[in-house]
Amino acid sequence: MSHDISHPYDFAQGDTPLLISMPHVGTELPQAVREGLIPEALDLRDTDWHLPRLYDFARDMGASLLAARYSRFAIDLNRSSDDKPLYQTATTGLYPDVLFEGTPLFQPGKAPDSTARRAYLEHIWQPYHDRIASELARLKAKFGYAVLFDAHSIKGEIPRLFEGLLPDFNIGTNSGASCPESLSTELAAICDTGNYRHVVNGRFKGGHITRHYGQPDQSICAVQLELAQRTYMREAAPFDYLPEKADQVRAVLKRFVEHLLDFRP
Template sequence: MDKVLSFHQGHLPLLISMPHAGLRLSDAVRDGLVESARSLPDTDWHIPQLYDFAQELGASVVAAEYSRFVIDLNRPDDDKPLYAGATTGLYPATLFEGEPLFKEGRAPSAEQRKQYLEQIWRPYHDTIRRELARLREQFGYALLWDAHSIRSLIPHLFDGKLPDFNLGTFNGASCDPALAERLQGVCAQAQGYSHVLNGRFKGGHITRHYGDPANHIHAVQLELAQSTYMEETEPFAYRADLAQPTQQVLQRLLQACLEWAEERYAGSSDKTVNS
């Protein structure tokens, strides 16, 4: 495969992951998609643009180049389901609305999907693993922010309208509860926005797999309602008027992560933190 991800290394103990922002397709996937899937409606649209302040902040950033329709980077490589209800797998077969993703008999072959796993999925996860290890070695701890977005109304996946900010910590297993509480406080102070912790979206594979608070790696997933920054129907246009105040909340959330970690680990010796 050609370029499968973009990566920027920052100078703060924070890595932002964007696994569903990619738009590229393999030939087999492009040729097999049903007509309604060709606009890539289930993309986490404009996430790199929405977080364009992250590099200036000093965070490391890794973003997918390929669409989740090729392979879903937020699913485990064994494709074990993450949610009890309706969901999509490592190799999505349906759109979020439950309709088939591929024309009959036109899904990629098992051999092609094995290639996607080795040449797209693994490099992304190798990048996360290496960067978290580097941050923990340098700072004694690491913060992982898994950045997502989704349409606010998808009856096949969840009832009613989704809250604006959906924080996921795998029911408290992926980060220190005090960090989750700090983030909830930021959301509560954000006028005009709703939020929930560990609601319909508790964190996917990235949050669950890499979050390890006992070893000083704290992971949080944010599933952001797309109505907070864009048009949710084609052509899925970015709305700067909506995005600007939403970006301000995102910046406060990331700053809260960093401030909490500085307080949590202040005065800790390298020996204590790295134990």
């Protein structure tokens, strides 16, 4: 395929109304991206590490699972194709040019050119969104409604993006537009365990996927969860998965997913 891109995502179809999307777990790099990155970026530090492992229980619960294979350093699947900014504060775009911390992502003059980026849009971004759209349509046709859960994680302290320490659970519903308020309230209650902090529509209100596909009036509800990585892994390279910590947060995540499965709009 053009620009050494193939198999842009992994997908497993379930038998419930729930689709779980993981757009930032990919670690594969097109050649032009790999050759242009600054050395510090080669550890892919802005990846949503280990989420397929963290949520591996969801497959047995009947959810459909969609996971990106290519790194967000090539193209960000949670941004709109017109690259309209998500936030007025600091953020990253459809084609990231800086790390979360603000350091330039590419060596001078070595960012992928417009031809390469068009290929990433056509062969990475578009197939992922085509799969979301087709699966939500299938689920709605079968069950009368569909629920989209966009799963993310992030380092808990990034001064460029947000002040202080990020709460453990950051639920985003496009300020209430992507699902009924009752659902976000119930999900927040699940996260209120005493061991973790949570917020609804705080710094992270949901990215393009949540905002675009969450249409409650069309019987499709969407929720994003930005999970602080300290809850299940080491936030510095080599970004180890920490099973004991992960098992604790997985107990909460299982209840979170169970509630999404039980939800009826």
